[in-house]
Amino acid sequence: PVFEKLDANLSKALVSIGEAAFAYCPNLKEITLGSNVAEIGASAFRECTSLTSVVLPDSLIQLSEKTFLDCTALTAVDFGSGVRYLGSYVFQGCTSLKNIAFPENIEMIGTSCFYGCSALSDISLGAGVSFIGATAFGETEFLQSREGVVYLGDTNKWLIVNKDIENKDIEIAGDTYGIAAYAFHGNKFESVKIPDSVQLVNTAAFYQCQEMLGATIGNGVTELSSSMFSGCSKLTYVTFGANVQRIGSSAFSGCTLLQEIDIPDTVTSIGKNAFYNTALWNAAGATLIYADNWLVGDAKEPSDKPYSVSIKEGTVGIADYVFSQKDVGGVTFSDGIKYIGEGAFSWSFLGYNGKVEIPASVTEIRDYTFYSCYYLQNVYLPNSVTKVGRSVFYNCVSLTNVHLPTEITEISDYSFFGCRSLKMLAIPDKVQRIGMAAFYWCISLGWEEGPLKDEYSSLKLVLPESLEEIGDYAFYRSGLSEIEFGKNLKKIGRSAFYENWNLKSVSLPAGVTEISDYAFYGCSSLERISMPNVEKIGRSSFYGCSSLKNLALPATLDDPEFTGVMLEALSMESHRIVNPKVYEISFSEKYLRDDESYEMYQIIANCGVYDFNWNFGGGNVFAFMMRDMIRRDA
Numbered sequence: 001p002v003f004e005k006l007d008a009n010l011s012k013a014l015v016s017i018g019e020a021a022f023a024y025c026p027n028l029k030e031i032t033l034g035s036n037v038a039e040i041g042a043s044a045f046r047e048c049t050s051l052t053s054v055v056l057p058d059s060l061i062q063l064s065e066k067t068f069l070d071c072t073a074l075t076a077v078d079f080g081s082g083v084r085y086l087g088s089y090v091f092q093g094c095t096s097l098k099n100i101a102f103p104e105n106i107e108m109i110g111t112s113c114f115y116g117c118s119a120l121s122d123i124s125l126g127a128g129v130s131f132i133g134a135t136a137f138g139e140t141e142f143l144q145s146r147e148g149v150v151y152l153g154d155t156n157k158w159l160i161v162n163k164d165i166e167n168k169d170i171e172i173a174g175d176t177y178g179i180a181a182y183a184f185h186g187n188k189f190e191s192v193k194i195p196d197s198v199q200l201v202n203t204a205a206f207y208q209c210q211e212m213l214g215a216t217i218g219n220g221v222t223e224l225s226s227s228m229f230s231g232c233s234k235l236t237y238v239t240f241g242a243n244v245q246r247i248g249s250s251a252f253s254g255c256t257l258l259q260e261i262d263i264p265d266t267v268t269s270i271g272k273n274a275f276y277n278t279a280l281w282n283a284a285g286a287t288l289i290y291a292d293n294w295l296v297g298d299a300k301e302p303s304d305k306p307y308s309v310s311i312k313e314g315t316v317g318i319a320d321y322v323f324s325q326k327d328v329g330g331v332t333f334s335d336g337i338k339y340i341g342e343g344a345f346s347w348s349f350l351g352y353n354g355k356v357e358i359p360a361s362v363t364e365i366r367d368y369t370f371y372s373c374y375y376l377q378n379v380y381l382p383n384s385v386t387k388v389g390r391s392v393f394y395n396c397v398s399l400t401n402v403h404l405p406t407e408i409t410e411i412s413d414y415s416f417f418g419c420r421s422l423k424m425l426a427i428p429d430k431v432q433r434i435g436m437a438a439f440y441w442c443i444s445l446g447w448e449e450g451p452l453k454d455e456y457s458s459l460k461l462v463l464p465e466s467l468e469e470i471g472d473y474a475f476y477r478s479g480l481s482e483i484e485f486g487k488n489l490k491k492i493g494r495s496a497f498y499e500n501w502n503l504k505s506v507s508l509p510a511g512v513t514e515i516s517d518y519a520f521y522g523c524s525s526l527e528r529i530s531m532p533n534v535e536k537i538g539r540s541s542f543y544g545c546s547s548l549k550n551l552a553l554p555a556t557l558d559d560p561e562f563t564g565v566m567l568e569a570l571s572m573e574s575h576r577i578v579n580p581k582v583y584e585i586s587f588s589e590k591y592l593r594d595d596e597s598y599e600m601y602q603i604i605a606n607c608g609v610y611d612f613n614w615n616f617g618g619g620n621v622f623a624f625m626m627r628d629m630i631r632r633d634a
Contacts, residue, residue, distance in 0.1 A: 017044050019064075026050060033057050042066055042087075049073055058082040063090045065110070072096060079103055086113050088133065095119060102126040109136050111181070121145070125153035131202055132158055134182035151176070159183055168211075172198070179205045181225075186210075194218045196241070201225050210234060217241045224251045226271065233257065240264050247274050249320065256282070263292040268339055270294055270319035290315070295322055303327045306349035306375075311337065318344050320366075329353040329375065336361050342389070343368035351376030351398070360384045365392055374398060377421075381405050390414055390435070397421060404428050411438045413471065423448050429464045436471040436493070439478050446480040446502070458502070460484055470496050472516075481525075485509050492519050494538070501525055504547075508534065513556070515541045 014034050019041035022028060028048045033040075035057050042064040045051060053076040054068065062085035068074060070093040077091070077100060088110040091097065099122035100114070106126050111133035114120055121141040132152075137143055137160060143150060148164045149172070151157050156177040162170065162184050170189040172179075178200035184192075185204065188211045194201070196218040206212065208231035215229065219241040226248040229235060235255040244264060249271030252258055259279035263270075275281055275296045281289050288309060289297030295311055296319040306329025311318070317339030323331075324346045330353030331345075338361055346368050350356060352375040358365070360382040367389035370376055378401045381388065385405040393399055395418040404411075406428050413435035416422055420443050427434075439445060446459050458481040465486040472493035481502035490511045497503060499522035506520065507530040517538035520526060526545045535556045542548065 015039065015059075017041060019043060020046065023047060033060070035059060040064060040067055043069065045071060047071065052076070054078065056080045056083055061085065063087055065089050066092070069093055079106060081105055084108065086110050088112060089115070092116050098122065100124070102129065104128040107131065109133060112136065112138060115139055123152060125156070125158065127155045129153070129156065129158065130178070130200055132160055132178070132180035133202075134180070134185070134204075136160070136180065149173075153177070162187055178202065181205065182207055184209055187212075191215065194221060194241075196220045201228060203227060204230060207231055214238065217244065219243055222246070224248050226250055227253065230254050240267075242266065245269065247271060249273060250276065252278055254278075259283075261291055263294055265316075267294075268317070269341065270296060270317065272319070272321040272324075272343075273297070274319060288312075293317075294319060298323055298326050298328070300326070306330070306352040308332070308353050310334075317341065320344065321346065323348045323350070331356065333357075333359045335359065338362060339364075340366065340369060342366045343371060345369060345373060346371035348373055349375050351378075355380070358382055358385070363387075365389060367391060368394070370396055372396070377401070379403070383407060388412060388415065391417065393417075393419055395419070401425075406430070409433070409466075411435055413437060414440070416440075416442055418442075420444060424459050424461070427462070427464055427467070430466050431464055432466050433469045434463075434467065434471055434474050437473040437476060438471065440473050440476045442475070442478045445475075445478040446482070458482060463489070469493070472496065473498065475500060485512075487511070492516060494518055495521065497523060499523065504528075506530070508532070514538070517541065518543070520545060 015036050016039040020043040023043050023046040026049045029050045029052060036059055037057050038059050040063060043066040045068050046066055047070045049072050051071045052073050055078040058080045060082050063083065065087040066089045068091050069089055072095050074094045075096050084105055085108045089112050091114050092112050093116045095118050097117045098119045101124040104126040105128055107128050108131040109129060113133060113136045115135050115138040117140050119141055123142055149162045150160055152160050157175055158178045158180055159172060159176050160180040160183060165187045168189055170192055172195055174195045174197055176195060176198050179198060179202060181202040181204055183205050185207045187209045190211055191214045193216040197220055198218055199220045201221060203225050204227040206229050207227055210233050212232045212235050214237040216239040221241055222243050223246040224244065227250045228248060229252050230250050231254040233254060233256050236257050238261060243266060245266055246269040247267060251274045253273055253276045255278045257279055275291045280291055281297055287300045288295060289299055293314055293316045295315055306327050308330035309328055310332040311334045313334045315334045315337055318341050320341035321343040324343050326348050329349040337359055340362060350373045355378040357380045363384055363386055365381060365385055365388045369392050371391055372395045374397055376396045377398050380403045383405045386407045388408055390412040391414040393416050394414050397418065398421050399419045400421050400423060402425050404425060407430060408428055409430050410433045411431060415438045417437050417440045420441060422442050423444050446461055448459055460482040461480055462484045463486050465488055467486045467489055469491045470493055472495060474493060474496045476495055476498045478500055479502055480500050481504060485508060487509045488511060489509050492512060492515060494516040495518040497520050498518055501524050503523045504525050505528040510533045513533055514536045515534055515538055517540060519541045521540050522544040524544060524546050527547050527549050529551060532554055533556050534554050535558045
């Protein structure tokens with residue numbers, strides 16, 4: 001039979017259509033996507049050359065790359081109210097598509113999304129669009145019929161391409177809202193002025209404009225996008241607007257004549273390699289590279305041993321990943337430095353030359369700052385810091401001591417992941433959330449060395465009263481033996497205390513109503529658990545808690561059947577682990593006085609059977625069961 005129709009409504013439970021699921025079905029003419037479909041994989045309907053129309057459900061958030069690539073009969077697309085992101089090449093080669101209307105929920109139109117839609121002449125752009133990829137509408141009738149600088153949209157007007165690349169004088173319209181990615185790629189103009197109306201400039205908008213001498217950026221722009229002026233080899237000056245806050249990665253990379261720049265005080269972040277291979281970077285004898293009052297690079301050659309650096313006075317910030325994978329072993333910060341970029345010291349030897357102290361002028365530690373600094377042992381974060389990003393100390397395997405600022409409200413995801421030497425730290429009183437895998441595999445957490453060799457004593461981790469949530473895998477395989485929960489705790493995530501082998505007792509506060517899946521899985525030393533108001537216990541929550549002696553289940557549990565399953569699992573573990581120990585130690589060693597008694601005991605133990613009749617009342621239980629069934633039928 002020929003496959004002509006797909007009706008996803010036939011399966012109300014369908015939520016996902018996988019990659020290339022219906023690709024190359026040339027006779028498929030019609031698809032009806034169910035109201036629960038939330039994901040459609042890459043190339044899912046690629047080259048369905050008979051498909052004429054598509055209505056996307058409101059449950060769908062994005063279309064993956066090449067979803068409808070080369071669906072040459074497609075004439076109509078209804079995006080619904082849910083789709084926000086259109087990936088690369090989604091409708092490329094849909095040669096019958098003549099018009100498209102983007103609702104306001106569409107935010108991103110990916111690279112070459114409608115490239116080669118040769119009949120596409122009518123495009124209505126919604127006000128929500130914040131990114132238009134390179135050649136998104138390349139080789140369409142819309143572009144083919146226009147000359148010079150091409151704009152799209154009414155409410156928010158986008159400049160999508162300049163077709164006249166040889167023109168030396170370019171003027172951007174004063175009502176332009178955004179400039180698409182690679183819009184001026186390879187143009188020959190000598191200077192550009194971005195008007196104040198422009199708020200968004202997408203990736204590499206002026207990439208390799210090799211005749212450009214200068215640029216003036218309007219007051220509406222808050223971020224210079226990645227590779228915005230990359231490869232503009234004759235660029236010598238840039239005038240910033242009053243509101244620029246970030247200079248993106250590789251923004252001026254390859255601007256080989258750019259030897260000075262005035263960075264405004266409004267800038268709080270500079271991306272990786274923003275000034276790589278400029279005259280600033282290539283200055284003779286330079287090791288630490290500065291752009292105005294920002295440290296933007298480390299050009300020092302690899303060393304036989306870790307070296308220390310001193311950041312010059314007056315420096316206000318360190319750009320992203322400046323010392324990443326460098327041999328820097330110690331750093332002296334300048335007074336007044338405000339910003340330390342994302343991943344600034346990641347994969348470095350920082351800590352090799354001693355303790356690291358962040359100055360009090362810093363208010364934020366950004367993501368990945370000390371990621372995988374294997375030699376880092378002691379870090380002092382001042383109380384001026386109000387935010388510590390994700391994965392800041394990820395895999396800092398030698399880290400033993402950290403002072404956390406008093407004002408932070410969250411320990412972010414993966415903050416201390418794999419810090420296997422971390423023994424204890426004080427959780428500040430204002431912390432409301434401990435993020436996903438924050439202390440994952442911190443196997444020394446909760447222990448300190450004693451006065452004698454190989455002697456350790458346990459420490460109690462006290463969680464603050466402010467804490468409301470412990471994220472998934474937060475203390476996965478940590479070394480905790482004792483923990484005190486704050487009274488305001490409400491949520492314990494999946495596998496939060498998975499295989500905490502030393503944990504002996506848990507007393508949950510009244511606010512915790514649910515124990516997530518695998519929360520205390522494999523806590524083999526856990527003897528007591530108190531959970532006064534728990535309403536739901538998740539899958540395998542206490543699986544393998546072989547030392548658990550007393551368990552009182554609260555009346556608030558709302559799923560008695562699942563609770564029964566859990567108790568059966570606990571009983572099974574007891575049968576598997578505890579019973580053999582009882583036989584081996586209690587019966588075989590303590591109570592039996594001679595070898596003959598032990599041999600007789602073994603015969604009895606090996607011949608034991610389970611008598612269902614005896615265990616369920618002593619009478620003919622099957623007769624009772626049959627009687628009850630007859631009564632119900634009657």
